[in-house]
Amino acid sequence: xxxxxxxxxxxxxxxxxxxxxxxxxxxxxxxxxxxxxxxxxxxxxxxxxxxxxxxxxxxxxxxxxxxxxxxxxxxxxxxxxxxxxxxxxxxxxxxxxxxxxxxxxxxxxxxxxxxxxxxxxxxxxxxxxxx
Amino acid sequence: xxxxxxxxxxxxxxxxxxxxxxxxxxxxxxxxxxxxxxxxxxxxxxxxxxxxxxxxxxxxxxxxxxxxxxxxxxxxxxxxxxxxxxxxxxxxxxxxxxxxxxxxxxxxxxxxxxxxxxxxxxxxxxxxxxx
Numbered sequence: 001x002x003x004x005x006x007x008x009x010x011x012x013x014x015x016x017x018x019x020x021x022x023x024x025x026x027x028x029x030x031x032x033x034x035x036x037x038x039x040x041x042x043x044x045x046x047x048x049x050x051x052x053x054x055x056x057x058x059x060x061x062x063x064x065x066x067x068x069x070x071x072x073x074x075x076x077x078x079x080x081x082x083x084x085x086x087x088x089x090x091x092x093x094x095x096x097x098x099x100x101x102x103x104x105x106x107x108x109x110x111x112x113x114x115x116x117x118x119x120x121x122x123x124x125x126x127x128x129x130x131x
Numbered sequence: 132x133x134x135x136x137x138x139x140x141x142x143x144x145x146x147x148x149x150x151x152x153x154x155x156x157x158x159x160x161x162x163x164x165x166x167x168x169x170x171x172x173x174x175x176x177x178x179x180x181x182x183x184x185x186x187x188x189x190x191x192x193x194x195x196x197x198x199x200x201x202x203x204x205x206x207x208x209x210x211x212x213x214x215x216x217x218x219x220x221x222x223x224x225x226x227x228x229x230x231x232x233x234x235x236x237x238x239x240x241x242x243x244x245x246x247x248x249x250x251x252x253x254x255x256x257x258x259x260x261x262x
Contacts, residue, residue, distance in 0.1 A: 014242060014245065019245070021173060021176035021177045021192070022173060022176075024172075024176045024241075024245060025172035025173040025175070025176045027245050027248055027249075028166075028172050028241050028244050028245060028248075029172055030248065031244050031245070031247060031248040032163060032166070032244070035159075035163070041155075041156035041159050041160055042152060042153060042156040044156070045152035045153075045155045045156045046152045061152070081251065101254045102247075102250060102251050102254055105247055105250050105254065106247055108243060109240075109243040109244050109246070109247040110155075110159050111145060112239060112240040112243045113159050113162050113163070113240050113244075114145065114150070114155060114158050114159060114162070115240070116162060116233075116236055116237055116240040117158055117159075117161065117162040118158075119233060119236050120212065120233050123232045123233055123236060
């Protein structure tokens with residue numbers, strides 16, 4: 001099996017942190033649960049980079065979403081500590097949505113998922129069925 | 132708002148790659164779809180680090196999974212190019228399961244999700260509702 005790339009082996013610091021396969025899998029599952037929901041990832045990618053958007057701007061940015069659904073998804077993301085709702089006390093009051101610091105920190109993690117997906121064509125996903 | 136930590140801002144190289152919020156969200160969703168399924172993450176965490184396991188070893192490592200379900204999850208992961216089935220041509224034949232190079236490359240991406248989850252207590256997930 002001649003390959004032009006080097007084998008990528010990562011020794012996980014996971015084990016140093018006392019995580020077993022079971023607790024690591026549970027941790028990832030719990031984190032991914034926060035991102036479940038038809039529109040949450042899309043909302044996040046609209047807010048990454050410190051962007052603040054008013055409700056109406058998000059509505060325009062995601063035309064396929066209903067108002068009710070957008071409210072629901074934002075509220076869930078807010079409850080989970082990912083999105084923050086910023087109320088500017090002015091007349092008339094202005095409300096904007098942005099990410100919490102923790103929500104913003106999700107950006108590199110999602111980017112690493114994207115990079116992984118993009119890797120598929122580059123490195124072997126071939127099954128190597130015999131040895 | 133006095134904070135002891137610095138604001139974490141990541142300028143995504145995503146945009147350099149021509150990804151819009153919609154295509155980025157779709158890409159992440161497609162990647163996460165591969166990991167869906169009650170046991171897939173757990174199987175992955177048992178195989179990270181270049182480990183090879185026989186079917187019976189995986190069964191013992193994950194006692195709650197039925198044989199039928201383990202077969203199904205392994206087959207799906209294999210079809211998706213994450214897991215490889217290694218047949219050692221000996222008598223009696225020996226079959227082992229491991230990760231493809233691409234499957235192994237998922238390790239740092241999942242670790243970054245875990246690190247993100249662990250960050251919650253450290254950095255602000257507080258909503259900052261007024262400005």
